[in-house]
Amino acid sequence: MQKLVQGIHQFQTQIFSSHKELFERLDKDQAPETLFITCSDSRISPNLITQTQPGELFILRNVGNLVPPYEHMGGMSAGIEFAVTVLQVKDIIVCGHSNCGAMKALLEPDQLGELPATKAWLAHARKTEQIMWESYGHLHGNELLHATVEENALVQLENLRSHPSVAKAVTAGRLHLHAWVYKIETGEVFAFDPDRGQYTSVTGTDGLAPLDPEHRATDLSI
Template sequence: MQKLIQGIHEFQRSIFRPQRELFEKLATGQNPETLFITCSDSRINPNLITQTQPGELFIIRNAGNIIPPHSLHVGGEAATIEYAIAALKVKDIIICGHTRCGAMKAVVHPADVNELPRVASWLAHAEATRQIIREHYRHLEGEARVTATVQENVLVQLEHLRTQPMVAAGIAGGTLRLHGWVYKIETGEVFAFDPEQRQFLPVADARLPAAPEPVTHFQSI
């Protein structure tokens, strides 16, 4: 705890004071262009990875970077997504998984969370990921299997994201793009899903999703 308190003093002295004008501006409101959805893992720091300043990322964090599909039950993820799109007008949403993910290890080995019923219930939102790994990645073992799970889960959660009404409306209106990323903890590399090549490539090499074309809406007869 003492380390955190010392860190606050260091922040106020070395970061806040030299950037007082930025923080005073942020006090009047925020205008992020990106919603960044990632894992709660303490080794992941979205602003550090992307070298962004306060106010540039709107962030959702939870175990396994999971987005439950749309339902009548409204959770924090759905409410935050709705606010990001409707109120903040974000243009891009990134779901970023990471290697060595404990949540994805539990997806591969569900017995690991037998004594954690709430965790097990939460990871049920990755059941499609588990089934994909069982059906298509039987040849992989150990960390390679977990890495494949991390990647497939990003794609599954992107599909869940598309079921959210505000996301569907943004895509249909041509105002929103979705991105799937994986951060490799051990090397600092970031891989992005290239929709044309259907694989994760180094983020500098991957083709970004094109801005969607607005859907033509017809008048009712």
């Protein structure tokens, strides 16, 4: 706790003072262009990864970067609705990450014996689980885990489309959906390219292994 208090002191005395105009402007309003949905994992820092300032990302986080379908209305649905309808964001990114504990638990449900709330929450990734067991039986270990992370981001985009505000904005052409995967160990970020059927580096380097189009969770050609 002391480290946090020291951090606040440093922020107030060094950071805030040099960005005073920014924070005064943000006090009046916010106008982020991107809704960034990612995992609660402490190793993920959306603003650090994207080098964005306060006010530039509207961030929603939860275990496994899941998006419950619209019929399961709750905090995530409210945040999505607000971002799309009120803030009118132009992009929604669902960002998974390497070595995700939630995806490990999805593949190894025995880990959830004493975590009933987590087990219930991961039901929103049941389609991901189904895809993995039906289509990726040839993979094991880290390869299986990473493929699960990739597929899960696509499944959650499909769930996003069940939200009326998202569907309306996508149809109108003012909203675009993106699936990203962040590799903690290298700092690389990969985005799913529907034309190539694989994740490719957002900075233009070589992509990851392609996903079989027959096993793809959703059509992202928008």
